[in-house]
Amino acid sequence: MRRLGMKLAATSYCLLLLACNIPTALPILEQRWILPLEQIQIGVDQLLPAGIRLNDGTLELDIDTFSTSASLNTLCANCAALNGSTATVPGFTSLFNGSVNLPDNISSVEISSGSLEVAVTNGFSFDPLAGGGLITATISDGQGGSQLAEVVFEDSLDPGSTVTQSLSIGSARVGTTVFASIEVTSPGGQIAPIDTNEQLSVDIMGTALILSSGTVSLEKHSVEIDTIQLNLEHIGPELTEKIVNGSLIFDVVNPFGASVSGNINIGSTSKSYAINESATSRTEISYTGNELRSFLGKKGVTLSLSATVSGSSITVKSGQELTISSEIDCIIRIG
Secondary structure, eight states: OHHHHHHHHHHHHHHHHHHHHSOSSOOOEEEEEEEEOOOEEEEGGGGOOTTEEEETTEEEEOOOOEEEEEEHHHHOGGGGGGTTSEEEOOOEEEEEEEEEEOOTTEEEEEEEEEEEEEEEEEOSSSOTTTTTOEEEEEEEESTTSOEEEEEEEOSOOOTTOEEEEEEEEOSEEEOSEEEEEEEEEEOOOOEEEOOTTOEEEEEEEEOOEEEEEEEEEEEEEEEOOOOEEOOOTTSOHHHHTTEEEEEEEEEEEOSSOOEEEEEEEETTEEEEEEEOSSSEEEEEEEEEHHHHHTTTTOSSOEEEEOEEEEEEEEEEOTTOEEEEEEEEEEEEEEO
């Protein structure tokens, strides 16, 4: 009986200790709640510098018309002694050139096709092509660069007349400059007044060149993004009241190699953001519980985004777009 009494006493004491540790309230739990938002796009058409345009889904490059000319005195060394007289024109072969730079902010382009027009105007008092003469216009990627196209004039070129030919450009790379070299070969023998100030002129007229890609530079280039209407009114107070904090997450696919920064406005709440030039990246923008409650569960909430794009070697191709998949990631406290 004594042992039994001691066991009962010990058991009662253990139960008393356990009773002291039994929780009197439900535990507090935190859960994540994720709300996907609409995707945001920045198309290639919004990142094109002056001189490149998107036409029916195709990138096109405009080259300014450029002109070059040379006097008879420059082309024909033996003509100087005959200046002011009517005489037999000496034969000569000579070169002159001209060039045009691509529009600013374009460092190179890959051309898939295109054409140029070359117009030669004869300001001499004689036809330099008479008797088998030639004028050859060679278009290249800068001085000393790879040849893009070539055209030869060999028919008659009467004094005061202009002749024009088109030349096609195939697949080619062009840096910052289109260069034209004009070679004139005149056999001479014509009887004509010699005026060494008279000139032979060449105009190169660019039509739209079709691009497969271009490399451009942009510095603080502003992009317009349409305002997005958000559907957030279905989120009830039983959820919003429990929000502790959260983040707006951007998952970015960036084919341009450009950085993007600006402000994102959801309702009355504005936050800054920055996206790096990586092909894929994730950006998180922090929000307090009060900031999230300012638009979650509200009607008529809009999302607007300002974007400034920068980069020294941005690749542009037809069909490209930078996409931002966004979602709100919240912490909710239950209990």
